[in-house]
Amino acid sequence: MTVLSNRVLNRTYLRRQLLGGRETLRAVDVVERLVAVQGQESDSPYLGLWARSSAFQRAELAGLLQERTVVRSALLRGTQHLCTGADYRWLRPTLHESLERMAGRAGRLTGCDPATFAEAAVEVMAEGALTRPEIARRLAARFPDVNPAELALVVHLKFALLHPPPAGMWGHHGRVTCVPAETWLGEPLTPPDPGTLVRRYLAAFGPASVKDFQVWSGLTRTRKLFEGLPVFRDEGGTELYDLPGAALEDDGGAVPVVLLPEFDNAVLGHADRSRILASDDRPLVMPGWSIVRPTVLVDGFVAATWSMTGSTVTIAPFRPLAARDRAAVDEAAARLVDFVAPRTGPEVRWE
Incomplete structure (x- = not known):
C-alpha cells in the first residue's frame, strides 16, 4: 500500500482546497467545490472565497444569497454553513441523522410528545420569517414547562431552516430570521445521499480516513461507503481513501502565503489535521x-x-x-x- 508523506498530503490538500494559488473562479463554483463554506461569522465566507479566487468580489456572494443560488443554514456539525441551493436539497437530509442526535443532546424536551412538538413547530414556522427567540417564545406558550433556550436550539437543529438575507451579508450582525427551506427554495428536499457526500468530501479534502470524514460531517457508521475506493496510508499508518484516478501532488513546489478566516474548513476538515x-x-x-x-x-x-x-x-x-x-x-x-x-x-x- 502506497505511503503518502505529510508534504504530499499537504500539497494535494492545498490544490483541492483551491489554496495552492488563487485562481479566477466564480464564487458559486468555489462554494460547490468545497461542499459547504463555514459561515459561523458573517464575514468569514467572503474572506474564505477571497483567499481562493482572485476574481471574487463581495457583491458576488451577496447576489448569490439574494438570488437563493447560495443559502445559509445549520449544516456540518450543527454550525452555520453556506452551500448552493441545489446541494442543500440533498445535503440537509443526508446530515439529518447527525443533527437529530445533536438536537437530542441539546434538549430532552421533557414532557413534550415528539409528534405534538413537531406539529406545533411546523405551525409556528409557517407564520413567516421569525428569529430563533421568536420561534422559542411562540413554542414556549404551548410548552410552558420546557426551557425556551432548549426549544430554540432543538428547532434550529431538528428542522430544515434557512437564514435569508440580510443574514449572511457582509458586516451583518443584526436579526437572523429562519424560514422553512422548501418555502425559500420553492422545491422539495430530496432523499439522503451519503455516497455522494463521501465522494464530494474526498474531492475537496482527500485523501482522507473514515474518521476524518466522520469528524467533518458528524455522520457515523459510514465505513461501508468507502469500500472499493483506492487506499493509501499516511506516515503514521492510517488508511486514507481517495477517488479513483484523483491526482496527487508532489511534495515540492512553492505555494503562496494565505490568510484564512476563523473556522475555515481547510483547518477543520479532518480528525488528524497535521497535513496543514x-x-x-x-x-x-x-x-x-x-x-x-x-x-x-x-x-x-x-x-x-x-x-x-x-x-x-x-x-x-x-x-x-x-x-x-x-x-x-x-x-x-x-x-x-x-x-x-x-x-x-x-x-x-x-x-
Whole structure:
C-alpha cells in the first residue's frame, strides 16, 4: 500500500482546497467545490472565497444569497454553513441523522410528545420569517414547562431552516430570521445521499480516513461507503481513501502565503489535521471550545494567527519566520486590507 508523506498530503490538500494559488473562479463554483463554506461569522465566507479566487468580489456572494443560488443554514456539525441551493436539497437530509442526535443532546424536551412538538413547530414556522427567540417564545406558550433556550436550539437543529438575507451579508450582525427551506427554495428536499457526500468530501479534502470524514460531517457508521475506493496510508499508518484516478501532488513546489478566516474548513476538515496544522500548534489556533482563530499559511502550513482592527492587521507567528516569509505575509496582509477596507492604507503589526 502506497505511503503518502505529510508534504504530499499537504500539497494535494492545498490544490483541492483551491489554496495552492488563487485562481479566477466564480464564487458559486468555489462554494460547490468545497461542499459547504463555514459561515459561523458573517464575514468569514467572503474572506474564505477571497483567499481562493482572485476574481471574487463581495457583491458576488451577496447576489448569490439574494438570488437563493447560495443559502445559509445549520449544516456540518450543527454550525452555520453556506452551500448552493441545489446541494442543500440533498445535503440537509443526508446530515439529518447527525443533527437529530445533536438536537437530542441539546434538549430532552421533557414532557413534550415528539409528534405534538413537531406539529406545533411546523405551525409556528409557517407564520413567516421569525428569529430563533421568536420561534422559542411562540413554542414556549404551548410548552410552558420546557426551557425556551432548549426549544430554540432543538428547532434550529431538528428542522430544515434557512437564514435569508440580510443574514449572511457582509458586516451583518443584526436579526437572523429562519424560514422553512422548501418555502425559500420553492422545491422539495430530496432523499439522503451519503455516497455522494463521501465522494464530494474526498474531492475537496482527500485523501482522507473514515474518521476524518466522520469528524467533518458528524455522520457515523459510514465505513461501508468507502469500500472499493483506492487506499493509501499516511506516515503514521492510517488508511486514507481517495477517488479513483484523483491526482496527487508532489511534495515540492512553492505555494503562496494565505490568510484564512476563523473556522475555515481547510483547518477543520479532518480528525488528524497535521497535513496543514502541526499538533503542537493546535492549541494556538483552537485555545478553547468553539474558538478557531484566523490563520496564516506559510509554505502550506499554519504558521501564525492574525486579527484585524480597522486597517491594521496583527500577525502572531508561532515561531520566528525567515525574512522572505515575513515579507510575503506583509504583502498578503496588505491585499487583505485592500479587500476589506480599500480606502485605507494597510498597516501590519507583528507580535
